Amino acid sequence: MSLMQLDRRNFLKSVAMATATAAAHETFAATTNDVSLPQLDPKVTDPPAIDGVVWDKAPCRFCGTGCHVMVGVKNNRVVAVTGDRHAAVNKGLLCVKGYHVGSILYGQGRLTQPLLKTDTGYKAISWEEAIKVIAKRIIKRPKTFAIYGSGQWTIPEGYACQKFIKGGLANNHIDPNARLCMASAVTGFIGTYGVDEPAGCYDDLDAANVIITWGNNPAEMHPVLFSRFIDRRSRGEKVTLIDIGTRRTRTTEQADHYLCFNPHSDLAIANGIMQQLIENDTFDKKFVEQHCNFRYQVDPKKPGLKGAPSTFEAFKKAVAEYTPERVEEISGVPADKIRMLGKLFGRRDIRITSLWCMGMNQHSAGTMINNLVHSVHLLSGHFGRPGDAPTSLTGQPSACGTAREVGTLAHALPGGRLVKLKAHRQHCEDIWNLPRGRMNPKPGYHTVKMWEAFCTPTDQPGGDIDTIWVQVTNPGQTLPNLHKLFDPKANLKDKFLIVSDVYPTATTQLADLILPAALWVEKNGMFGNSERRTQQWFRQVTPPGQARDDCWQVIAVARAMFDMGHEGMRDKDGKFIFETKDDQGSEVPIWEWENYYGKVNVDEALFEEYRKFTRLKHKDLAPYSEYVKAHGLRWPVVQQPDGSWRETGFRFSGFDDPYVGKDASGKPKEFDFYHSTTKDGRAQIWHYPYLDPPEMPDATYPFWLCTGRVLEHWHSGTMTRRVPQLARAVPRAYVEINPDDAKAAGIAQGSPVKIESRRGSIVLPARINGRGQPPRGSIFVPFFDETKLINNVTLDVTCPISKEPDYKKCAVSIMPVSTSKG
Amino acid sequence: MPISGLILTLSSNSEAAQTALDKCHADPQVQVGEFVGPRRCPITLDTNNPEEDKVSWQRLQDDPGIDFVDVVCVYFDEDEKAEDSTVQVPASHSGTMALAD
Amino acid sequence: MSEKPDKFSRRDFLRGKILSRFVDVSTRSLQAKGEQIANVAAQYAAPDHLTEPAQQTQRQSGSGTFPVIRVPGAIQESKFLAQCTRCGDCITACPHHAIVLAPPSFRQAAGSPMINASQQPCLMCENFPCIATCPEGVLQPIDKGLKYKIADARILDYNCLNGTGRAAEQCSICIEQCPELGAIVLDNGMPSVVNDKCTGCGICHYACPAPTNAIAMMPLLQRPVTLTVGNIPHDS
Ligand code: SF4
Ligand code: SF4
């Protein structure tokens, strides 16, 4: 080596050393200890054996994709997280949030002690005291108490709350934040198939030739699923992606066709596709004849979940007006593109999967657009074969598992049962061993109504909720129209807000009692993801300080009420409703925290009880122990003659679903909608007209406002904003504006913009030509930023059937804010 | 000719850690930097080709006195032979998230 | 579309297929700088721990100069080290707390002002209070229409979420946050720094969310270095 080369190598070495030294400082400063990680590829390698590090599985804490991670624990601390290559969902792959999921346990400001609000501020109190405060309050006014829960509740947590309030208190005021996210999908599935949740699964993404995203941006919101089909292209497969949306997104970047529609006009597009199928006579006659009925709303302005029977002729007439030209007029999507969609759906030789999430659910006609997209698939027969599926994706990790399946909604009971049906209530009373007739037939308040009642003075009409217990969610940031549905609480002295959470949030700001909760692998848990996959994990570290499981909190309150003599906390034999026995048959006092993780696994006990509910709607779950062994199982999970348990990928399809009926020859039918609302094994094809949304841009408020998430943050950001890498990547909210609108309004990149609606206003920096690009006349704001509450601006109008609010459209004005002080 | 900057996290077993450190000092490929905290130590690894880099990295990774090896950077000298596509870039996987302990 | 190179596949990376491309990227800027490096390497005294026989090296005994990232306007390194009195005025003047004293592990640079972008990048303030305040003149102002350059950002493909083969998404945080238009571009799915547009502010390094940070900030080989700002001949 020449001297010159030697010098150069020395220089490179010193640069490498400088970089490594700086990095050592960085990681050292950022951590309280000095353990760092091996470098490995989770898709090909299992986590390495490292001295003192114990690895175990867990689903990711964040989105409804339901990826599995391996969690490495050393000295009661999570020290590493890596993708789990054995998990069918993600095969080792994660998104950036998933890689950082372990850090959410160690963010700044964990709540570690129960805090009671006093005149002089918050006072730390003991758990005994906190539990007593709640128990007394509920005993005094059991009918005005409500629980506001979450699609991030674990299954046993949701189930315990459900049993406590509906079985114990005979009060049905329980609703989850899933009302704000999945309710329209639920009503869509029920209205179409008579039973909730997608028929297909993620395997569809491996088989579809065409994937259509309806107001959906999986590239950011469900990245692992998105890459699952996009990566097929790099293997030489042709996957056509059609993005039907109201702004350009990361998903659009990969799309073969982008159909930009005027907000709300997706209703017209779906109708337009059906018009084309009829006009071209390319709908699937055999499928429709054998498996479908027609359905409509007698008065579209007063719609009902099940509508009224219709006929093919009436259907044909109803969709006839949605010619491509007419659809273009309403939606702004060129007629040619509507024809293209019509042609695609008319083809029998390709497989089409539709994906949607909040764009179709947070929609003032959410149930209708859900029904219509199912109808497109049914009419065209693109259903029930791998790759042919209308599939809604869930936002939250257990919106399906907990909110929908456990039925923690104001009108629902576990396993797809309904509060208003006597037989269903009696099932619960039987399984819960309650006296006959204890349960209340009147549905409780859905989310918006619950918070409206809470924000109305108790002595005024409509103010009949005075205590809400919030668990695992942040309504102070995520409810729509916060000035109406949350803020008034601040001045209502007779209202009492209890919040169980892991960090201070916008909600705890108004809380009267704050309860520190255990998070993710600090507790045992089970989630159910978007594809009906039930997943289980064990507690791997203990929670900090006095933080305790949400589920324990509920059981402890129930027990305190039991001890105070509350009848509802007893079953008909006088036993505690959460009585749990060990293997020897003696009762374990699980309401004492010391015993909660002891002789019994409370999660297992609750799950085994809940499992009994799941057969009615053929959502059969396997025993807990099966989930311990598996990386999740998709229900119905049915035991085989050899004793093993088999999951189901494709519901209603004879080749896979064991509950599909048999034909005359004794073979399974090709398709069978065995929960059909018309009780004839058929699904419903809907017609529903395009109607204008309740609020549209006008002269004063000329812009559409759409809100949503960004990849790097989870919902209201309480966890992800505390992970430095994610917070630094996307530090603050912003408003995406079309460059032409920005120019016209005199708004420069990064400059402050005031966004105002009839309900409120905020100021945000402008983002022009960022990763999302709205068309002219539309703006977009992410809602993760606690310091910039866009929900002061949004509208609280809901879908009339699902009661889910529309966060995706309201009318606003935009104005540059001058920064100069003078 | 890769030059990589790594951070070693030595084992809390001080005997094994000392042995590992002594080995590093004796290794002509390795230059030991200044400790940051009691157990984290930046080093550079100077090898003749990616294969050798991988082997050395693996040796460090396997050392009982070393808990973790973080790869901070890899620089290639310009006379690197770029054609060889059969060897993998050493220590170049980072799909795992390190956390505070 | 066959003439277009195959779309970069993350799976390929793991099979080693894109190694050549990887090496290519990694060496590209060094090749360009080969001469430069050779010329300036002498600027830095070869650290003795790199030249000494390894056996004699002892823990905590290294010496030699670490190249560190200096404050905008810093003069040539040996002069800087000799003339900067460590008065700390620039540290006080920086409104963003971007300047820190180099910790002891930086050997001879220890105690002198540097920028550690992983804690706080330099925001390249309009009026450069750091330079304005320096009483010793080791931070030197430059002409209008030019920009200061304090480092070179370097994407480490093997750490980048787009290149490691396991992040599901297309990440572009560095591009989104870089204040210099066009300093980072997407090249076949991978970000890549355009060195003569990058000021070395370190914002991209600070923002990169990869599990192991994928942007190394390389200290400058030669100072002062400035970039010319296009199309702003006369700033009024
Ligand atoms: S956030 Fe969703 S996509 Fe990302 S790793 Fe977690 S479950 Fe997977
Ligand atoms: S330019 Fe501004 S941010 Fe950068 S070092 Fe100087 S004063 Fe600090």
Ligand code: SF4
């Ligand atoms: S690439 Fe951009 S953000 Fe990164 S250091 Fe250079 S100028 Fe700063």
Ligand code: SF4
């Ligand atoms: S921010 Fe980091 S991970 Fe993301 S593209 Fe840039 S270098 Fe890659």
